[in-house]
Amino acid sequence: xxxxxxxxxxxxxxxxxxxxxxxxxxxxxxxxxxxxxxxxxxxxxxxxxxxxxxxxxxxxxxxxxxxxxxxxxxxxxxxxxxxxxxxxxxxxxxxxxxxxxxxxxxxxxxxxxxxxxxxxxxxxxxxxxxxxxxxxxxxxxxxxxxxxxxxxxxxxxxxxxxxxxxxxxxxxxxxxxxxxxxxxxxxxxxxxxxxxxxxxxxxxxxxxxxxxxxxxxxxxxxxxxxxxxxxxxxxxxxxxxxxxxxxxxxxxxxxxxxxxxxxxxxxxxxxxxxxxxxxxxxxxxxxxxxxxxxxxxxxxxxxxxxxxxxxxxxxxxxxxxxxxxxxxxxxxxxxxxxxxxxxxxxxxxxxxxxxxxxxxxxxxxxxxxxxxxxxxxxxxxxxxxxxxxxxxxxxxxxxxxxxxxxxxxxxxxxxxx
Amino acid sequence: xxxxxxxxxxxxxxxxxxxxxxxxxxxxxxxxxxxxxxxxxxxxxxxxxxxxxxxxxxxxxxxxxxxxxxxxxxxxxxxxxxxxxxxxxxxxxxxxxxxxxxxxxxxxxxxxxxxxxxxxxxxxxxxxxxxxxxxxxxxxxxxxxxxxxxxxxxxxxxxxxxxxxxxxxxxxxxxxxxxxxxxxxxxxxxxxxxxxxxxxxxxxxxxxxxxxxxxxxxxxxxxxxxxxxxxxxxxxxxxxxxxxxxxxxxxxxxxxxxxxxxxxxxxxxxxxxxxxxxxxxxxxxxxxxxxxxxxxxxxxxxxxxxxxxxxxxxxxxxxxxxxxxxxxxxxxxxxxxxxxxxxxxxxxxxxxxxxxxxxxxxxxxxxxxxxxxxxxxxxxxxxxxxxxxxxxxxxxxxxxxxxxxxxxxxxxxxxxx
Numbered sequence: 001x002x003x004x005x006x007x008x009x010x011x012x013x014x015x016x017x018x019x020x021x022x023x024x025x026x027x028x029x030x031x032x033x034x035x036x037x038x039x040x041x042x043x044x045x046x047x048x049x050x051x052x053x054x055x056x057x058x059x060x061x062x063x064x065x066x067x068x069x070x071x072x073x074x075x076x077x078x079x080x081x082x083x084x085x086x087x088x089x090x091x092x093x094x095x096x097x098x099x100x101x102x103x104x105x106x107x108x109x110x111x112x113x114x115x116x117x118x119x120x121x122x123x124x125x126x127x128x129x130x131x132x133x134x135x136x137x138x139x140x141x142x143x144x145x146x147x148x149x150x151x152x153x154x155x156x157x158x159x160x161x162x163x164x165x166x167x168x169x170x171x172x173x174x175x176x177x178x179x180x181x182x183x184x185x186x187x188x189x190x191x192x193x194x195x196x197x198x199x200x201x202x203x204x205x206x207x208x209x210x211x212x213x214x215x216x217x218x219x220x221x222x223x224x225x226x227x228x229x230x231x232x233x234x235x236x237x238x239x240x241x242x243x244x245x246x247x248x249x250x251x252x253x254x255x256x257x258x259x260x261x262x263x264x265x266x267x268x269x270x271x272x273x274x275x276x277x278x279x280x281x282x283x284x285x286x287x288x289x290x291x292x293x294x295x296x297x298x299x300x301x302x303x304x305x306x307x308x309x310x311x312x313x314x315x316x317x318x319x320x321x322x323x324x325x326x327x328x329x330x331x332x333x334x335x336x337x338x339x340x341x342x343x344x345x346x347x348x349x350x351x352x353x354x355x356x357x358x359x360x361x362x363x364x365x366x367x368x369x370x371x372x373x374x375x376x377x378x379x380x381x382x383x384x385x386x387x388x389x390x391x392x393x394x395x396x397x398x399x400x401x402x403x404x405x406x407x408x409x410x411x412x413x414x415x416x417x
Numbered sequence: 418x419x420x421x422x423x424x425x426x427x428x429x430x431x432x433x434x435x436x437x438x439x440x441x442x443x444x445x446x447x448x449x450x451x452x453x454x455x456x457x458x459x460x461x462x463x464x465x466x467x468x469x470x471x472x473x474x475x476x477x478x479x480x481x482x483x484x485x486x487x488x489x490x491x492x493x494x495x496x497x498x499x500x501x502x503x504x505x506x507x508x509x510x511x512x513x514x515x516x517x518x519x520x521x522x523x524x525x526x527x528x529x530x531x532x533x534x535x536x537x538x539x540x541x542x543x544x545x546x547x548x549x550x551x552x553x554x555x556x557x558x559x560x561x562x563x564x565x566x567x568x569x570x571x572x573x574x575x576x577x578x579x580x581x582x583x584x585x586x587x588x589x590x591x592x593x594x595x596x597x598x599x600x601x602x603x604x605x606x607x608x609x610x611x612x613x614x615x616x617x618x619x620x621x622x623x624x625x626x627x628x629x630x631x632x633x634x635x636x637x638x639x640x641x642x643x644x645x646x647x648x649x650x651x652x653x654x655x656x657x658x659x660x661x662x663x664x665x666x667x668x669x670x671x672x673x674x675x676x677x678x679x680x681x682x683x684x685x686x687x688x689x690x691x692x693x694x695x696x697x698x699x700x701x702x703x704x705x706x707x708x709x710x711x712x713x714x715x716x717x718x719x720x721x722x723x724x725x726x727x728x729x730x731x732x733x734x735x736x737x738x739x740x741x742x743x744x745x746x747x748x749x750x751x752x753x754x755x756x757x758x759x760x761x762x763x764x765x766x767x768x769x770x771x772x773x774x775x776x777x778x779x780x781x782x783x784x785x786x787x788x789x790x791x792x793x794x795x796x797x798x799x800x801x802x803x804x805x806x807x808x809x810x811x812x813x814x815x816x817x818x819x820x821x822x823x824x825x826x827x828x829x830x831x832x833x834x
Contacts, residue, residue, distance in 0.1 A: 005585065005619070010527040010681045019687075040477040048480060049473040056466040060457040063465060063664035098515055098668075098690040105689050109551070110427040131688040134526070168422065202422070247480035249696040251515075264427045270436075271548040272522050272689065273515040279666040280694050 009134045016126055017363035024357055031389035033311075033376035034357040036178065038332065042303055043247050044287075044296040051286035055279065066278030068266050070096025070254070074281045077288040078240075078254050085210060086224045087238050089256035095265050098276045100208060100241040100253030101127060103265070104171075106272065107204060107237065107255075108135045110264040111168055117161070119170035119201070121149040123335065123364030123373070125178050128171050128206075132366075139366045140167065146326045148174060148184030151191040158199050169202040175219045176209040176331025179364050179375035183219055183329055193225040196235040202261075203236045208244045209331040211297050214305040217329065223256060234258060242284055244332070245297050250280045304332060307378040307386055314390030322397045323374075332379035335361070338372040343400050350396035356389045426551045433543060434780035441774055448806035450728075450793035451774040453595065455749065459720055460664050461704075461713040468703035472696065483695030485683050487513025487671070491698045494705040495657075495671045502627060503641045504655050506673035512682050515693045517625060517658040517670030518544060521588075523682040523689065524621060524654065524672075525552045528585055534578070536587035536618070538566040540752065540781030540790070542595050545588050545623075549783075556783045557584065563743045565591060565601030568608040575616050586619040592636045593626040593748025596781050596792035600636055600746055610642040613652040619678075620653045625661045626748040628714050631722040634746065640673060651675060659701055661749070662714050667697045721749060724795040724803055731807030739814045740791075749796035752778075755789040760817050767813035773806045 003011040021034050055062055069075070075091035082089055097103040104127075112118065114136035120128060122141035132139050140157060142149045149172055161167070172192075174184035184192070196203045205222040226236035241253040255265060269275075287293070311334060312327050323336040338347075348360060361373030378386060420428040438451050472479055486492070492508035499506055514520040521544075529535065531553035537545060539558035549556050559571045566589055578584070589609075591601035601609070613620050622639040643653035658670040672682060686692075704710070728751060729744050740753040755764075765777060778790030795803060 005528070005617075006677075006681060007526065007528055007530045010685070013681060013684045015684050016687055037482055040481050043477045043480040045473075045477045045480070052469050052473045056462075056469045060460045060462045063460040063462070063666045064457050065454055065660075065665040098693075101688070102690045109424065111422070111424055113424045127688055127691070130684075134685070134688060200422075243482075247696075248482040249480045249694055251690065251692075251694040260423075264423060264430060267430045267432050267547075268427070268551070270433055271518070271544055271551060273519045273668065274544070275668075276515075277666055277668040277694050277697050279664075279700075280696055283696075 009136055013134065016130060018126060018359055021357060021359065024352055027352070027355065030355050030357060031381055031385045031392065032357045033378070033381070033389055034359045035377050035380050036332070037380060038244050038248065038300070039303065039380045042296070042300045044292055047287055047290050047292040047296065048247060048283065051283045051290060054286045055282045062279060062282055064278065066275045066281065068269050068275050070094070070276065071278060071281045071285060074252075074285040077285055081288070082238070082240070082256060085207075086218075086221050087256055088224060088227055089238070093256050093258075093262065095255045095257075095262050095269070096276055096281060097253040097255060097269070098273055099243060099248075099251045100206060100239040100255075102269075102272065103239045103253050103255040104128060104131060104204065104206070106265040106268045107169070108132070109268045110261065111202065112137050117165045117167040119154070119157075119167045120366070121172045121177065123179050123361060124171065124366075125173065125206070126363050129364075129366050138165070141366065142170070144177070144180050144182060146182060148172075148177070148182050148188055149192070151188045151195065154192070154195060158195060166199060167201045169204055170196065171204045171206065172222075173206045173209070174222055175207060176212060176328065176333075178209065178331070179333050179359070179361075180326075180335045181328035181331055181333045182326055186220065189220060189222055189225055193222055193229055193236065196226075197230055201235065204239060205236050206239045208241045210240070211245055212301055212304055212332065213330040214301060214308065215329050232258060237261060245300065246284065246287060246293070250284050251276065252280060252284045301330070304379055307381070307383060308334065310383050310386045311376065311378045311390060314387055318390055318394040319397060322401065332377050334376045334378060336374050336376065338374065339401070340372060341401060342372050342397070344372060346400040347396060350399050351393060354392040354396045356392035356396065358393075426553055430551065433547060435543060435776055438774060438776065441769055444769070444772065447772050447774060448798055448802045448809065449774045450795070450798070450806055451776045452794050452797050453749070454797060455661050455665065455717070456720065456797045459713070459717045461709055464704055464707050464709040464713065465664060465700065468700045468707060471703045472699045479696060479699055481695065483692045483698065485686050485692050487511065487693065488695060488698045488702060491669075491702045494702055498705070499655070499657070499673060502624075503635075503638050504673055505641060505644055506655065510673050510675075510679065512672045512674075512679050512686070513693055513698060514670040514672060514686070515690055516660060516665075516668045517623060517656040517672075519686075519689065520656045520670050520672040520682075521545060521548060521621065521623070523685045524586070525549070526685045527678065527681040528619065529554050534582045534584040536571065536574075536584045537783070538589045538594065540596050540778060541588065541783075542590060542623070543780050546781075546783050555582070558783065559587070561594070561597050561599060563599060565589075565594070565599050565605055566609070568605045568612065571609070572612060575612060583616060584618045586621055587613065588621045588623065589639075590623045590626070591639055592624060593629060593745065593750075595626065595748070596750050596776070596778075597743075597752045598745035598748055598750045599743055603637065606637060606639055606642055610639055610646055610653065613643070614647055618652065621656060622653050623656045625658045627657070628662055629718055629721055629749065630747040631718060631725065632746050649675060654678060662717065663701065663704060663710070667701050668693065669697060669701045718747070721796055724798070724800060725751065727800050727803045728793065728795045728807060731804055735807060735811040736814060739818065749794050751793045751795060753791050753793065755791065756818065757789060758818060759789050759814070761789060763817040764813060767816045768810060771809035771813045773809035773813065775810075
């Protein structure tokens with residue numbers, strides 16, 4: 001077909017780099033650290049079943065269209081959920097979206113024109129990079145370290161930019177980031193919001209994982225920093241979702257933002273899908289009213305922490321010279337930087353042969369990168385599979401890197417392991 | 418807020434003209450012909466409840482993410498549904514969308530750049546006009562008459578256009594159109610597809626109402642014409658939805674199109690919402706498997722036909738000199754052209770005072786129009802309300818048009834009424 005029939009962005013588009021891994025998943029006995037999905041045995045099936053039964057046991061009105069902004073009762077529940085996290089938004093400051101993915105899509109539509117400049121933390125969530133690529137904007141990466149995106153590096157970037165290419169927005173997952181697993185530290189949270197106010201850009205604070213914490217540490221939302229510093233001129237747009245804490249199939253996400261943004265996103269949503277499913281919105285509302293949410297999240301936190309611990313113990317024991325990582329304090333992901341001598345396509349092939357899968361780090365950068373890294377999710381496999389998966393990763397790495405293997409062996413002796 | 422922070426399309430966007438009528442709906446005792454919603458008492462609540470119970474009675478996997486293209490089992494069911502209508506697409510030629518509204522949004526993203534030319538039948542569905550306005554394309558209207566869009570007028574338009582402004586696509590609801598209620602006749606269906614092939618544009622055949630027929634007439638889908646004429650080069654993209662036949666809250670729409678289009682729309686959908694709710698997709702799948710669909714559609718057809726008949730009998734009896742219309746053969750809408758002397762804002766105000774609401778015809782045009790018309794839906798009010806609503810419309814028209822009233826009175830005498 002003549003590709004000129006398609007829009008500029010879609011003449012030869014490429015799909016998600018993670019979806020390209022799907023064919024490998026059918027290999028018998030494969031252990032996958034590549035997924036980004038929450039673990040289904042942690043979904044509160046009994047609670048969701050009860051919520052659905054309540055909803056479908058009533059009037060036919062539950063099957064009708066609903067308001068574009070979302071059902072009022074759900075907006076109330078989500079506002080309460082946000083308030084417990086420190087996001088002081090009221091129900092009328094929230095827009096319910098078809099997953100938080102849609103919230104970002106609405107922001108792209110309402111905020112960005114082709115050629116605009118957008119800042120993203122790197123490594124970044126691939127669907128965000130893809131949405132920005134298709135929107136034909138210029139993406140500037142802000143590097144991260146163990147404490148999240150480097151605000152001093154961001155400041156230098158902003159100072160160097162000419163006014164004409166000043167960024168419209170910055171995208172970040174400040175708490176238990178995907179893929180890096182890191183938390184943006186408190187001092188940088190304040191700095192980041194100050195920079196947004198000084199340079200006049202919006203911050204998209206994507207927070208799907210914030211409640212999946214393995215510690216009692218509290219991480220003040222950027223949204224709250226923004227309210228304290230700027231009130232109704234808050235530059236922070238807060239996104240979250242029930243996908244990682246209740247169930248992805250509800251497709252229930254939300255956005256908290258100021259009126260000007262929210263009104264435009266609601267107009268964009270009318271043409272995007274009219275409204276998110278009122279049926280799943282009602283099931284979500286009922287579920288949140290059952291009083292089972294906190295226990296379900298608590299169970300997920302314990303399970304993910306245990307799995308993370310087994311994974312990091314295994315990596316420390318078996319692969320400490322082949323890779324390095326920051327131990328996650330929450331969320332679903334571990335990001336590992338590999339030894340610079342690691343031969344990357346060989347490693348991937350060796351892992352497939354051994355029966356273990358990860359996502360190559362290149363998937364999380366907008367342009368080719370020399371950085372050698374991988375993302376591993378500890379959310380879905382059971383403990384035995386995680387241990388065995390790390391064993392397989394070790395065997396694969398040993399097979400492709402005899403040099404590192406011996407240097408590791410020497411170092412281990414030196415370290416008395 | 419500084420509107421320059423928003424994208425070009427969203428600096429000062431206007432919302433749906435139909436949503437602007439919402440405040441009037443709270444008036445006590447109001448009879449609304451303005452809605453576009455199906456009638457909730459026609460939803461098969463028992464069937465949907467059973468389908469939901471089956472889905473939530475099983476494994477937790479029903480709460481997980483699903484494939485972007487839609488659940489395979491649902492695509493099979495929807496393909497069968499299409500085949501019964503003459504849309505010979507297989508499951509792999511279908512993309513499940515969050516309502517057919519999303520299908521159109523994905524097509525806008527994948528096919529259109531700002532400045533492109535798009536053809537729409539006029540009067541047209543307002544959400545389509547809004548999506549095109551926000552996409553910054555040039556909209557060219559194709560007038561309709563009692564037999565749907567006028568293909569000879571379209572041919573003249575196409576001949577007059579310079580190559581550079583040749584249209585990329587044409588949007589039409591060929592069967593029981595919203596708002597006109599008309600059916601595109603057989604000869605014009607063939608002509609339209611021929612024109613698409615000759616001039617190289619896509620046709621979006623939006624078919625949410627096709628099964629809501631009041632007669633046994635069959636209307637061959639444009640998609641089928643396209644397959645017969647061009648095979649894999651079929652220029653027709655078929656959209657449909659379960660919103661008018663099962664329930665809007667499922668937000669289950671679909672698109673049948675060739676591989677090149679489908680693949681791009683799936684990529685666009687990844688960034689739009691990752692996937693439509695797998696939970697409602699599974700409920701839809703179960704529901705379609707219960708064998709209750711045909712009876713539910715049959716009941717809706719009978720009910721809507723009865724309501725349409727009461728409305729058109731009333732209009733013929735009371736308002737035959739103030740307005741004219743084509744009697745709908747299906748769907749949910751009646752379009753009436755008003756007497757040229759009808760004072761429009763006065764009429765709307767008088768109707769609000771009398772307690773009856775319609776949608777002003779201007780909502781269905783992309784630019785101001787001198788045409789005086791209204792859209793009335795007979796789908797939701799009961800029979801007594803329809804009769805009373807027509808009475809109120811008559812009183813409102815009499816109040817604002819004493820001249821037409823007397824000419825009507827004279828004409829009635831002449832006609833022996």
